[in-house]
Amino acid sequence: MTGYGARMTPASQIAGLDFAELFQMHAPVSARRIVVAMSGGVDSSVVAALAAASGAETIGVTLQLYDYGAATGRKGACCAGDDIRDARAVADRLGIAHYVFDHESAFREDVVERFADDYMAGRTPIPCIRCNMGPKFTDLFAMARDLGADCLATGHYVRRVIGAAGPELHRALDPARDQSYFLYATTEAQLDFLRFPLGGLPKPEVRRLAEAAGLRNAAKPDSQDICFVPDGDYAKIVRAIRPEADAPGEIVHAATGEVLGTHRGVIHYTVGQRRGLEIGGQAQPLYVVGIEADSRRVLVGPRVMLGVSAARIDETNRIGPVPDGPLTAKVRSLAKPVPVMVDGPLGDGAATTIRFAEPEYGVAPGQAAVIYAGERVVGGGWIAGTTSAIQE
Ligand SMILES: Nc1ncnc2c1ncn2[C@@H]1O[C@H](COP(=O)(O)OP(=O)(O)OP(=O)(O)O)[C@@H](O)[C@H]1O
Structure with a gap:
């Protein structure tokens, strides 16, 4: 590796592992x-x-985003006071500067309130994407530039690969850790400045490095939930922000118009949901196939009604050129990528349509559709609406 040897310092070797080489690799x-x-x-x-x-010269920056710790007593996700203390302790151990910035009000406005509004509008939001778009990349990016940094490095599991047209965003090597779905909205300018040193490493290796470096959080559990919904009860958060969230409404059969029951508020439902509908005695299983927030109606129907042939996506972003070859899209974080065609402009916030080669099930407005060319993220957008496969 040319040039890199010159920067070697004794600290680059820790417990026989070459941390400096790993960073450069x-x-x-x-x-x-x-x-x-x-x-x-x-x-x-x-x-x-x-x-x-x-x-x-390395500078650690922690954003204080949401302090739920006192309310829930839970530790271990991204924004509580304990996490800030852990970050500070690690920085001390490494002998690097560390700054904490209070971003609670911006986080509340850009991420938490939007999350509540999306549920109220019958959508199924992904706040982590909004957080990556806002506090994490836009705000941290500005801070890193202000601090005179040459790059901003994060622990996201994605790879930044130099392609013919510049930096590209690729899936992580470890498919179980891949976070590319959550980063599709990264702009090219951001990607230019960002580095993701963990995207090519398996998680056990990362823990081994943490142990080797004597970091006190080497065995800390992974954060799994949305950081401001530590117990998974998102309805509680939505209700706290929008007390009207519990307004009941009708559960209606989407094909026959028959009223099948009453629900507890649209925020409790997601397109594709089958459980918890409390409309027993039906001849066949029924799923949520649509949510009409204005009339507070939850529409249900048989699985075939869930199949969609196309989705309209809003506020699209594009990273690098759209290739001529085959494309796939993921419409939920845990969905498998499926073949699609992009029918319209992609990027610069344009709205466009993706067409699925086969009917796709459980496509929920508010989720993101992320478009891939093989391992590379080409872009994506928010799902705004769908076309039923049986209407075509
Ligand atoms: N409050 C924060 N302040 C600064 N950076 C953050 C904060 N929360 C997350 N990040 C950055 O975003 C990355 C991805 O965040 P995510 O919430 O997915 O954490 P993670 O994958 O569990 O990683 P970690 O183990 O570092 O918490 C983190 O590795 C970190 O670089």
């Missing part, structure tokens, strides 16, 4: 100053350890 950069987004979790702590070992 997975996040090649010739940086004098690196800002690391430190959540207090093990992943971004290892990124900080790798960056510090690279010989560049």
